[in-house]
Amino acid sequence: MQPKIKIAASILSANPVRLEEEIKKIELADIDLIHIDVMDGHFVPNITMGPFIIEGIRRITQVPLDIHLMIEHPERFVKTFAASAQGGDLITFHIETTEKPEEIISLIKETGLKAGVSLNPDTPTELVEDLLDTLDMVLVMSVNPGFSGQKFMPKVLPKIGRLRSIAPDEFDIGVDGGITTETISQAVQKGANVIVAASAIFKTNDPCNAIKTLRKMAEQVVREKS
Ligand code: DX5
Ligand code: ZN
Numbered sequence: 001m002q003p004k005i006k007i008a009a010s011i012l013s014a015n016p017v018r019l020e021e022e023i024k025k026i027e028l029a030d031i032d033l034i035h036i037d038v039m040d041g042h043f044v045p046n047i048t049m050g051p052f053i054i055e056g057i058r059r060i061t062q063v064p065l066d067i068h069l070m071i072e073h074p075e076r077f078v079k080t081f082a083a084s085a086q087g088g089d090l091i092t093f094h095i096e097t098t099e100k101p102e103e104i105i106s107l108i109k110e111t112g113l114k115a116g117v118s119l120n121p122d123t124p125t126e127l128v129e130d131l132l133d134t135l136d137m138v139l140v141m142s143v144n145p146g147f148s149g150q151k152f153m154p155k156v157l158p159k160i161g162r163l164r165s166i167a168p169d170e171f172d173i174g175v176d177g178g179i180t181t182e183t184i185s186q187a188v189q190k191g192a193n194v195i196v197a198a199s200a201i202f203k204t205n206d207p208c209n210a211i212k213t214l215r216k217m218a219e220q221v222v223r224e225k226s
Contacts (some may be wrong), residue, residue: 002225003170006032007217008020008066010198011057011175012048012148019053022202023061029211033066033089035176037148037194038081041073043097044146051077064089067226068118068176068196070145072097075104079087082111085115092139092174095127105134116174121142125159128165136172137194138163138221142187143177148198151179157190164191186219 014022023034041047054065060099065088066114067081074093081091091108095117108115116137117128121144128138140160143150156175162198163173174194175187184195195218197210204210 001169002164002188002222003172005141005188005215005222006194007170007215008033008035008194008196009038009207009211009217010035010068010148010196011076011202012037012078013202015202019057022207023057023063025188025207026201026211027061027063029208031063033194033209035066035068037196037197037198038067038071039146043070043094044070044157045144047073047198049156051080051141054081054084054088057087058086058088060082066110066194066196067091068102068139069093074098075100075107076147078104078107079111081137082113085113088113088115090116092118092137094118094120094145096120096123101128101131102134116172117143118174118176120154121153125162128163128198132163132167132171137174138167138172139194139196140173140192141177142179142183145177149171149203152180152183154183154186155221157186160187160192162191179214181213181217182216185221188218189225190222193218193222
C-alpha cells in the first residue's frame, strides 16, 4: 500500500536572503515538509547550510523539517542537527558514508526524530533492504547529489519499484532530484510518496501554486493505481 503523498519543498532553490518570505509562501500551500539539504564539500562537491540556519528556520515555522545530510561522518553531527531542529521530523543520511548504518539509525532515534537513509543513483537497494524495519524512510536520489536544477535520471525508477514491493505498509519512500510536472508521475507510479522538489517550486513565479499542481498530479497517479 502506498502511503499518503507528502510534498517536501527543498529550500536549496529558495532565495537565501528572503528565506522567511519564501517559507511563508509555501506554508500557504499546506506543504508537508521543509527539506533542508546539508552539504559538506566532501561527500558532495558543494557546501550549503548547517545547524545555525536550521535553528533560524525552526524559529519561524512549525512545518516539520526534513534534514538531508549529504556529509561524511554523519554520526558526528546527528545530535547537533537534532538539537537545531528542535522536534523537526526526520534526519536522513547517506548509506555510502558508513559501514555501520544501524548505529547511526539508533543515534537518530535516540534524539526522538525519525530516521531515513538515502541512496545515490548508482547505489543498489540491497544495501538498505535489511534495514527497512528500523527505518522511517528511504530516499532514492534521482540525480547525483550536490546541486538543485539537475535532470531526473529515469534509471532509478526500478529501485523505487523494488523498495515499494518489499517495504512494510505505510513505509515512506522518497524521491529527490529533477522532480517536475514531467517526471513526478513516473516516480509516484513506481511507489514514491515523499516527493522532494526545489526548482520546480522555488524557481517558478508562484511556489504555492507549483506545490498544489505537483500534489494534484501525484494524487491522481495514486488514485489511478488503486
Ligand atoms: C540535491 C538535493 C536536492 C535538490 C533538489 O543534491 O538533495 O534536494 O535540492 O533540487 P531539484 O528539485 O531542483 O532537482
Ligand atoms: Zn535533498
